[in-house]
Amino acid sequence: MATAKKATKADKSYDGFNAEERAAMKEHAKEMKAAKAGADAEAEVLAKIAEMEGTDRAMAEKIHAIVKKHAPELAPQTWYGQPAYKKDGKVVCFFQAKAKFKTRYATFGFQEAAQLDEGGMWPTSYALTKLTAADEKRIAELVKKAAGTA
Template sequence: MLSKDEKNLSQVIDKISKMEEPRRSVVRRVHDIIVTAAPTLKPRIWYGMPAYAKSASTPALVTLRNDERLNLAITEKPAFRPAGGVDGALMPAAWYFETVDEHTEKRIAEIVRSVVD
C-alpha cells in the first residue's frame, strides 16, 4: 500500500507526464531540481498544479504552472523578503521560463532553498 507522500508524488509525475513536449521535459527537469535542492519538500498537486509542501497536509510553498508560459512561483505561505538592490522593497514571487540552462537551474535551486530555510 502506498503512503500519502508516494501517492502525491505519483500524481505529480502523472501530471507532468501528460504535458506536451518540450514542456514536459523542462518541467520534469525543474521537478528534479526542486526535490534535489529541498529533499524535505513533499510533491503534491495544489490547485491542479505540481507543487511542493513541507508535508502532505500543509499548504504548498512552491508551485509549477504550465500555462501560456512555464512559471515557478512561491505561494503566499512562506515569509517574503524584500529583494534589495535595484528592486528595493519589491518581493519576488514568480519566475517565468521556457528552458532551463545551468544558470537557471542554480537559480531555481536557490529560490527553492530560500523557501525552506
C-alpha cells in the same frame, strides 16, 4: 405591481471563469479528496508531469528533480492540477505549464509559505520559456531559500 420573476439556473450561474479555470478548480477539489483518502501525492505529481508535452514536460521534470535534490523536506503534491511542493501542509512553490491556461510561458512561482522575503518587495513568480544551467542553479537557490534551508 410587478410580478416576481422565478430565478432559473442560468440566472444564478456566474460566467466569470473560463473553461480552463473551471477545470482547474474541479481538479483542486479532486486533489483535496485524494489527499484525505491518503493518495500517493508524488505519484500524482509524476503522472501530471507525464501528461505534459514538449518544453512544459521537460521544465517540470527538471524542476521536480531540483526540488527533490535541494529541498527534500518539501512534499510533492498536485495543486490545481499542476506540480506543487508543500511544507507543513502549505504550498511553498509550484510549476504551471503554459498549456494549462494557454499562455505564452510556463510559470515557476511561490506562495506565502515561501521564505523569500527580501526588503519591501520581491518576485513571487518567474516566467519560463526554457531552462538553462544558470536558470536551474538559480531555481535551486530559490527553492532552498523558500524551504528555509539556505
